[in-house]
Amino acid sequence: MLPTDSTKKLSFNRCIGDGDLVIVYERHDSMKAVKVCRSSVLQNRFGMFKHSDWIGKPFGSKVFSNKGGFVYLLAPTPELWTLVLSHRTQILYIADISFVIMYLEIVPGCLVLESGTGSGSLTTSLARAVAPTGHVYTYDFHEQRAASAREDFERTGVSSFVTVEVRDIQGEGFPDEFSGLADSIFLDLPQPWMVIPSAEKMLKQDGILCSFSPCIEQVQRSCKSLQSNFTDIRTFEILLRTYEVRQGKADSLTHKRKKHPNEGSNEQVNPSTATVMARPCGETRGHTGYLTFARLKCLS
Structure with missing residues (x-):
């Protein structure tokens, strides 16, 4: 009833072959499952990708299109x-x-x-x-x-x-x-x-x-x-509440720090520097x- 073959494995530590399923990753919110076929191509906003170029590459590889765009070929993990x-x-x-x-x-x-x-x-x-x-x-x-x-x-x-x-x-x-x-x-x-x-x-x-x-x-x-x-x-x-983390310029509003009377007038600071920002995602499940x-x- 219960399989006892201890040699069975669930592993993607191998190269991609003809007929394999891969997850084509464009960005975290844009992925699709594709079955590899040597004679097929994938076309998206980054250009045309030949499946034949994928065969023999390990899962996780970065592959390029005819226009220089790229995607990642990920293993179909759960x-x-x-x-x-x-x-x-x-x-x-x-x-x-x-x-x-x-x-x-x-x-x-x-x-x-x-x-x-x-x-x-x-x-x-x-x-x-x-x-x-x-x-x-x-x-x-x-x-x-x-x-x-x-x-x-x-x-x-x-x-x-x-x-x-x-x-x-x-x-x-x-x-x-x-x-x-x-x-x-x-x-x-x-x-x-x-x-x-x-x-x-x-x-x-x-x-x-x-x-x-x-x-x-x-x-x-x-x-x-x-x-x-x-x-x-x-x-x-x-x-679950997820956050977007990205780098950008934070053009903050003028910050005024009230000084002690002996320090004179208020001081204004206008920082405009690159920083890492985190904010809740617009769509939360x-x-x-x-x-x-x-x-x-x-x-x-």
Whole structure:
């Protein structure tokens, strides 16, 4: 059931080959995923880039166009993939993802159950966290979404650590074959409380469950269902505020310093020097959802 091949790796410490997926980085807010094809070209505002020039270069390379412009060819890590993937559903972003992996105590070798798969943003990071000896079993009731997710996991190199199945977890629960084997479970469902009895059976003793819900009413009902056989029930809302840091000239207004009467008149200072400035980004992500965690009670 659980893959045990310790030779499997998730690594991009190699050169780019024909057919590889790369993240073309123009700037922090302009990236796209591109499949390398020897006969293809990429055209953007910086000029034309031949894919054939990319083959054989290591990930992270700076490559130039016919006009002298340049981009960086980055590896499709889970963090970057979250920023460029196709949104088939609402996705989790890095702030929520990192929090989920920490609080679910996911480490290499863990067996993780997830429902639903959606666009696969979280799944990709879960796969990296359990590699090389763990595995993620993820479920979605929508057959086309599941098929698209499989393709994405192949493209990003994590398919060895992920199994995608079509199943209505909310209606059927998790497969009995995982009873008592799961280290962690993640739920992203409209009615997670319906799955909690099944999740309880799947978890190992002291295993942890996380439920992601956009509405507080869903959280309240889930917490009520968790109280019987779970402990350490906590809910978090992750709000992230990012800053832009850039160098420029700060033409400050005239600063007046009031002197002591014995020092004479006020002194005016008009600095106009290069400096590093930081300011909040114009677009800040607000509420995404509530993360509710609970630990299965140990049998006495």
